[in-house]
Every structure is written in C-alpha cells, then in structure tokens.
Amino acid sequence: MSKYYWIFFTICFHFIAYKVHCKSDIPLGFKVTIPIPSDYNEGFTGRAFLMEPEQITVPSFKVALSVEASFNGNFSCSLQIFLGEFKVWDSGHVSKFYPQNKCMLEFTEGGVLLLRGSKRQIGWTSGTSGQGVERLQLLRIGNLVLLDAMDRIKWQSFDFLANVILWGQVLNFSTRLTSSISGNSSMFYSFEIQNNRIGLYLNSGKFKYSYWEFSPTEGRNIVSAELGSTGLKLFDQKLRKFAQISSRKHKLVRFLALSETNGNLGLYHYSLEKRKFEASFKALSAICDFPLACEPYSICTLSNTCRSIQFSEKAYPVQSDCNVGFSGEFCGKTEPVEMIEIKGVGSILKSPQIFNVRKDVCVSMCIDDCSCVALLYSDKGVYAGDVRQRCVHYGLARGLKQMEEEEVTVNMWSYWVKVPKGIVGAEGGNSVLKRCLPVMVGVVDVLIILLVMGGFGYYYLVIRK
Known part of the structure; x- marks a missing residue:
C-alpha cells in the first residue's frame, strides 16, 4: 500500500482552529527542505504545501515542494501545482531531479527560484538571474509567476x-x-x-x-x-x-x-x-482505439481482448499466449529477415512514412530499412481509378487492431510484420493468423454455446423439476 507523508512548514502567518492559512506570495531569501528517506519505499510521497491564492475557491490551487518515489528506485524532487488533489504542473515533467539526502527549494536574493540537493547540486532553476525579480506569487488562475518591483512577469509556469x-x-x-x-x-x-x-x-x-x-x-x-x-x-x-x-x-x-x-x-x-x-x-472510448492497449506484436480483437501473434508453434510450443519469441529490434543485427502478412488486421496508428509504390516494392523497402518493423499496404486507389498506392512503414508493431472483414475488403488493407527469417517454418505466413485470432474467436463462440446449453439444461433439470 502506498504511504503518504504530508508535511506542512511554518511559512504561514497565522493559524485558525488548527487550519493553516498560507500567503499567496513568497519573498526573496526563502528556503524550505524535505529530507530524502534513507531507504527506498515504493509509493512514498512527501509534500510541503507552500502557497495558496488570496481568493480561495473550491477546489483551490496550491503550490507544493514534493519528494516522490520513482520506478527506477530513486526519489525525485520537484515543485508542483495542484488544483484540489489533481496535479496540474510539475517542474520535473521533462527532466527529473534525483537528489541524495534532501530536496531544497530556494528563492535566492538574486531573484532565482531553484531546487538543490545535499551537495549543492542544482536540479532545476527558473533562470531569472539579473532580471530584478523580487517575489514569487501564485495567481488565482493557477499560474505561478516571478515578479519584479513593477509587478511585471519575468517567469511563469504557464510558459512551460x-x-x-x-x-x-x-x-x-x-x-x-x-x-x-x-x-x-x-x-x-x-x-x-x-x-x-x-x-x-x-x-x-x-x-x-x-x-x-x-x-x-x-x-x-x-x-x-x-x-x-x-x-x-x-x-x-x-x-x-x-x-x-x-x-x-x-x-x-x-x-x-x-x-x-x-x-x-x-x-x-x-x-x-x-x-x-x-x-x-x-x-x-473504445479499448482498441488506445495506441498501447496491447503489448508489442499483440492484436486488439473484436471482443476487446489482446492476443499476441504466434509465429511458430514448433519453435515455442509451451508459449500458449502466442509470445513472438524475438525482440523486434533489427538495427545492428546481421541475421536475415522476412515479411509475414497478418490478414484481417490493421493499425490505428497513422505513420508519417507513406510511399506511393507497389506492394512488392513496399515490402522490399521495409526489409532493407532496419528501423521498419511493420507495414500497412493498400492499393484501393488503383482499383478506384486513382494512381496512388499507400505503403505505410512503422518503426514499432503497436496499435494492431482486428478489423471487420467488410472493412478490410473495402480498404484493401494488408498488414505485414518483419521477423527473423525461418521463424514461421514450413507452415507459411497464412497460418499465423489462423493459429491466433480465428482460433481465439472460435473458443469464445464455443464457450458461449456451452453457457447457453448449460443454462437450458439447468432450467429443465432443476427449475422445472
């Protein structure tokens, strides 16, 4: 279970019924520190709430210095803005800061807002040195700003x-x-x-x-x-x-x-x-419309479940989940590759790599390009009187979606994936889909039939008796 530690520091100017009422601005020279735990604790969160706007609404904006446990086993340190309990801005959104023993927010006399660690290393800065900054303020719209003596904005969170x-x-x-x-x-x-x-x-x-x-x-x-x-x-x-x-x-x-x-x-x-x-x-809204709904080389089916493509039953007989058995990384490798067609499948991802070439050229181009791991081809335009053919290359095998037969026929789609040569074996590429999707759909149909028959059996044998 996640552990939360809420830390309130005494930068506020009065207490009413034990409720802290904080200023909406902070002057030069301010410092606040949160210690970093000595042992990693998954789910740890330590926060010092520093600021609220003068006109408090429900829910209100708040500024906090935060220490959070990261998935890499370290603790990140950042300045954050919350609307109620929802985090709306984070200084560490682009680049995380991982200090060793403490997380310190400092508003220097030179008008710079920065985050430091125990060894004086700087993990984040506003970069406002020499601009006459005199105070830090949280506006009622949730914008955190650094102002000079004339109340001119020199830095604002809205810009980041x-x-x-x-x-x-x-x-x-x-x-x-x-x-x-x-x-x-x-x-x-x-x-x-x-x-x-x-x-x-x-x-x-x-x-x-x-x-x-x-x-x-x-x-x-x-x-x-x-x-x-x-x-x-x-x-x-x-x-x-x-x-x-x-x-x-x-x-x-x-x-x-x-x-x-x-x-x-x-x-x-x-x-x-x-x-x-x-x-x-x-x-x-639909599960299969999300780009990473399924794992690499997995297809989001019409029943909104994920099924991996199984390329070789002989090579990987124990992997009943259709694990592909290779990494999908081809650059820097010398082993030969080939393209395998997966029928009845399309991609929800629109790639910027679109070429107007024949199918054989499209396949050959992907084989020769180590960064290409899959392709989607359509020559619908040719049959419709248009000279254009759509050859779409992908650098990842994600966003795969089982299509209705009519949709595949109308758009004349053909989806191919790159695999190490020989991994499919003598059965050929056409058996790839048969071993996964139709079999899976057949199993679902059988289960439904069994459930219906079982229901009728229960009704006649138990209820009517």
Whole structure:
C-alpha cells in the first residue's frame, strides 16, 4: 500500500482552529527542505504545501515542494501545482531531479527560484538571474509567476506546459502537451497542433504516430488553442475563433489533461456533489482505439481482448499466449529477415512514412530499412481509378487492431510484420493468423454455446423439476 507523508512548514502567518492559512506570495531569501528517506519505499510521497491564492475557491490551487518515489528506485524532487488533489504542473515533467539526502527549494536574493540537493547540486532553476525579480506569487488562475518591483512577469509556469492546460492557458504550434509512459524512456504521448488539425500522437524514437485527430470542417490552419469555460477554442492566423472541442456537459471546464496512463485526452469539470473532478469529454472510448492497449506484436480483437501473434508453434510450443519469441529490434543485427502478412488486421496508428509504390516494392523497402518493423499496404486507389498506392512503414508493431472483414475488403488493407527469417517454418505466413485470432474467436463462440446449453439444461433439470 502506498504511504503518504504530508508535511506542512511554518511559512504561514497565522493559524485558525488548527487550519493553516498560507500567503499567496513568497519573498526573496526563502528556503524550505524535505529530507530524502534513507531507504527506498515504493509509493512514498512527501509534500510541503507552500502557497495558496488570496481568493480561495473550491477546489483551490496550491503550490507544493514534493519528494516522490520513482520506478527506477530513486526519489525525485520537484515543485508542483495542484488544483484540489489533481496535479496540474510539475517542474520535473521533462527532466527529473534525483537528489541524495534532501530536496531544497530556494528563492535566492538574486531573484532565482531553484531546487538543490545535499551537495549543492542544482536540479532545476527558473533562470531569472539579473532580471530584478523580487517575489514569487501564485495567481488565482493557477499560474505561478516571478515578479519584479513593477509587478511585471519575468517567469511563469504557464510558459512551460506539462500534460495539463488550465482555464485561460494557450497552446500554439510551437508548444505541446506531453505525457511520459511509465517504465519506457523511448516513447511518450503528445497533444499538439499540426497545420489544419489538432491531434494526439505516440512518439517513438524519431517517428510520430497519430492516433486521434480533430480537423475543423472549414479547413483553416490552426495557429493557437485556448481553454475556455465550455471547451478548447481554436483560432486561425487572424486570431479569430473558428472551431471548438466542446464539453458534452453544461459544466464549467477547469482543465484539459493528457492522460499519463493511456494517452487519452479529456476535458474536466468539478462535481460539488461528488467532490471530485469528472470528465465532460474524452477523445477515446473504445479499448482498441488506445495506441498501447496491447503489448508489442499483440492484436486488439473484436471482443476487446489482446492476443499476441504466434509465429511458430514448433519453435515455442509451451508459449500458449502466442509470445513472438524475438525482440523486434533489427538495427545492428546481421541475421536475415522476412515479411509475414497478418490478414484481417490493421493499425490505428497513422505513420508519417507513406510511399506511393507497389506492394512488392513496399515490402522490399521495409526489409532493407532496419528501423521498419511493420507495414500497412493498400492499393484501393488503383482499383478506384486513382494512381496512388499507400505503403505505410512503422518503426514499432503497436496499435494492431482486428478489423471487420467488410472493412478490410473495402480498404484493401494488408498488414505485414518483419521477423527473423525461418521463424514461421514450413507452415507459411497464412497460418499465423489462423493459429491466433480465428482460433481465439472460435473458443469464445464455443464457450458461449456451452453457457447457453448449460443454462437450458439447468432450467429443465432443476427449475422445472
């Protein structure tokens, strides 16, 4: 069970009925420290709540210095902003700071806000030296700012997006929301503007794969997006609102968040009755529409379950879960490879690598490119009188989805994966799908029949008796 340690420091100016009432600003020279536990404790969280805005609402914004146990066995140190119990900003969102014995927040006499460790190492800084900064303030909209003597903003948390946009905050074509994937340093989710659409992306290495998009019908380029009370407003080059991603409930939208769990996008409002945040819009709802719903080389089936592709029963007879038996990394290796067709399967990921070539050329290109591990091919355009053929290359075998037979036929899709040569054996590539998906579906059908027959048997033998 996770252990939580709530630490309140005496930077507040009075106590009423044992309730701490904190200032909304902090002066130069302020310091606060949280000790790092000597032993790693999974789930540990230590927080010193430092600031609240002067006009407190329900729920209210709070600033905290936090120490949290990370999955790598260390403790991270960061400055965080909360709306109620929901974390909306983190100084360590892009780069984590792992101090040894203590986590210290310091607001130097030179106007720099920074995080230090026990050996005076600096893990994060506002970079505001020499700019005349005199105080740190938390605004009522949740923006943490550094101000000079004229109350001019020299640094603000709104300029450093994490995975949340608050009411009044702006996203433009040069910024994006990002969300890390726990335990995977090579992939992350992002929400960003791309010309005439705004979308969700799975970033893997040098490639970016779209898995949800919103394209306004007017076809104008999106320059910026601002979160309002009813949803995310989209603006063109003349800063005119021309479209919106709207909340589906008549509730005041408090923030937009990119989930760190599954990469979903949601608009959230606060329910006074339930005393918690609830989603009033979500981009994705079906399990198979999530990019990482299943493991690598696994297919999300029509019954919303994951089944791995089994390439060789002879080579791996004990792996009943259809484990592929190879890593999927081909760069730097000299062993020969081949492409195997998996029928009845498509991908929810839209790859930027699209070529107008024949199927045999598409397959050959993927074999020769070590970074290509799978491809999706369609020559629907040729049969429709269009000269274009769609050859889509992928650097990962994720987002696989079993398609309805009619959908496959209409789009003329053909999905291929790269494997070490000879792993399939003499049975050939066409048997790959037969051993996994149809067999699985057949088992489900048999189970349903048995359950129905068992129900009738129970009725006639027990109830009617």
